[in-house]
Amino acid sequence: MKNFLPYLKTLAFFEGLRDAEILGLAERFPRRRLADGEVLYEVGDPAGSAFVVVRGQIEVLSEGGQRISVAAAGDVVGLHELFRDEPRNLTTRAIGETGLFEIDRAVFAEACEARQPLDVVLVDRVAHFLAVKLRQMDGILEEVDPHVHAPVAVHAPKVDALEFKSHDRSADKVAPRPVKKRRWWQRKRTADDELQDRITELADKAGLTEIDSVKVRYGSEQPLHNNPSSMIRRG
Amino acid sequence: MVMSQEVDIRGARVFSGLTPDDFDALAQAGRRESYRPGETVFSGNLRAQSFFVIADGGVEVYRREIDGSQTVLARLGRGAAFGEAALLDGRPRKALGIAKGTTTCWVLDAGGLARLRAEQPVAATHLLANLARGMAYRLNRASTQATRVVDGRRTDSFSHGSSGVRRSLLDRLFGR
Numbered sequence: 001m002k003n004f005l006p007y008l009k010t011l012a013f014f015e016g017l018r019d020a021e022i023l024g025l026a027e028r029f030p031r032r033r034l035a036d037g038e039v040l041y042e043v044g045d046p047a048g049s050a051f052v053v054v055r056g057q058i059e060v061l062s063e064g065g066q067r068i069s070v071a072a073a074g075d076v077v078g079l080h081e082l083f084r085d086e087p088r089n090l091t092t093r094a095i096g097e098t099g100l101f102e103i104d105r106a107v108f109a110e111a112c113e114a115r116q117p118l119d120v121v122l123v124d125r126v127a128h129f130l131a132v133k134l135r136q137m138d139g140i141l142e143e144v145d146p147h148v149h150a151p152v153a154v155h156a157p158k159v160d161a162l163e164f165k166s167h168d169r170s171a172d173k174v175a176p177r178p179v180k181k182r183r184w185w186q187r188k189r190t191a192d193d194e195l196q197d198r199i200t201e202l203a204d205k206a207g208l209t210e211i212d213s214v215k216v217r218y219g220s221e222q223p224l225h226n227n228p229s230s231m232i233r234r235g
Numbered sequence: 236m237v238m239s240q241e242v243d244i245r246g247a248r249v250f251s252g253l254t255p256d257d258f259d260a261l262a263q264a265g266r267r268e269s270y271r272p273g274e275t276v277f278s279g280n281l282r283a284q285s286f287f288v289i290a291d292g293g294v295e296v297y298r299r300e301i302d303g304s305q306t307v308l309a310r311l312g313r314g315a316a317f318g319e320a321a322l323l324d325g326r327p328r329k330a331l332g333i334a335k336g337t338t339t340c341w342v343l344d345a346g347g348l349a350r351l352r353a354e355q356p357v358a359a360t361h362l363l364a365n366l367a368r369g370m371a372y373r374l375n376r377a378s379t380q381a382t383r384v385v386d387g388r389r390t391d392s393f394s395h396g397s398s399g400v401r402r403s404l405l406d407r408l409f410g411r
Contacts, residue, residue, distance in 0.1 A: 062382040062386050063386060084375055119356070124359075127323055127366050127370070131320040131323035134377075
């Protein structure tokens with residue numbers, strides 16, 4: 001697993017963690033591999049695990065079969081279902097060959113009891129990702145329907161008592177999002193990076209070495225530390 | 236937990252299931268803050284990475300509109316907890332919180348959480364698990380609404396926006 005550390009460090013799920021913590025978590029997660037088009041879970045399945053997308057992509061489908069989104073490497077699917085007992089209300093399916101870490105529901109429940117040193121790390125990452133997604137949802141609800149405001153409190157004793165007032169819709173203007181420029185090696189992994197991974201994969205199949213595969217990508221040798229994902233070998 | 240200056244919020248729902256040892260650890264990690272009537276409790280970067288539990292009094296949460304007016308989003312009373320997403324993701328707040336009457340809160344900021352994680356990992360895990368459970372509940376509700384929109388089923392509270400807008404927004408929600 002140590003060979004994968006540079007790559008794992010590029011994934012958002014492991015952002016900010018120490019090397020030992022990343023390795024500890026990665027070794028603890030069962031690994032799943034899906035072929036292109038293979039269903040991870042579907043609507044009606046019993047509530048179960050969440051999954052960290054390590055490689056490839058997972059498309060998220062609604063109950064009606066509409067594609068809602070695509071989760072790229074570093075993202076997590078099924079996160080909020082770690083806590084609920086109802087059957088799944090989404091279907092997820094692999095796009096291309098996909099590798100996943102599984103956050104098992106029962107294992108996570110045990111982690112919440114904090115019996116092992118790494119438990120706090122796992123629970124912290126899950127809480128952190130929930131916070132990020134919740135903040136995104138707050139913004140989305142406001143943009144989709146300015147008359148609706150996401151509740152700001154989780155543990156208000158009387159949630160029903162929260163007031164949600166409408167306001168003059170004409171006053172709503174979505175401010176342009178600031179564009180944060182990053183150099184290419186500073187970027188978070190995106191769907192575009194998956195294309196580069198595909199090139200590496202083909203290079204592997206063709207029997208090229210790691211350095212060769214970097215050349216294939218960029219035309220000349222690049223320092224490996226600038227692009228840790230290039231060090232990942234397939235298989 | 237009897238905090239310094241007699242702040243007692245052990246009955247708050249966010250602390251359900253915590254042990255006496257956990258409360259002792261939380262008492263060390265957090266602090267008591269009091270606000271005068273009308274005083275700003277949080278705003279933008281003010282206490283941006285802080286989590287609050289109201290021990291006494293109340294907080295009104297507003298959204299600032301473009302025209303300068305303010306819309307009430309929520310009125311929170313004793314035992315209510317808020318700010319967990321800000322505590323964990325560290326982004327500035329868009330809402331504004333104003334104390335209604337003399338208000339006392341237990342406050343945990345990012346530094347306190349980091350200390351708690353390092354020195355009292357068991358208490359930190361129990362608290363984080365409770366925060367995560369609450370956020371998962373809210374996220375699940377919102378996700379259900381969002382998927383209904385995609386399938387063309389109108390809901391009372393999530394029924395506007397063109398399909399293109401919905402799609403791009405939902406891409407952001409589900410982690411594109």
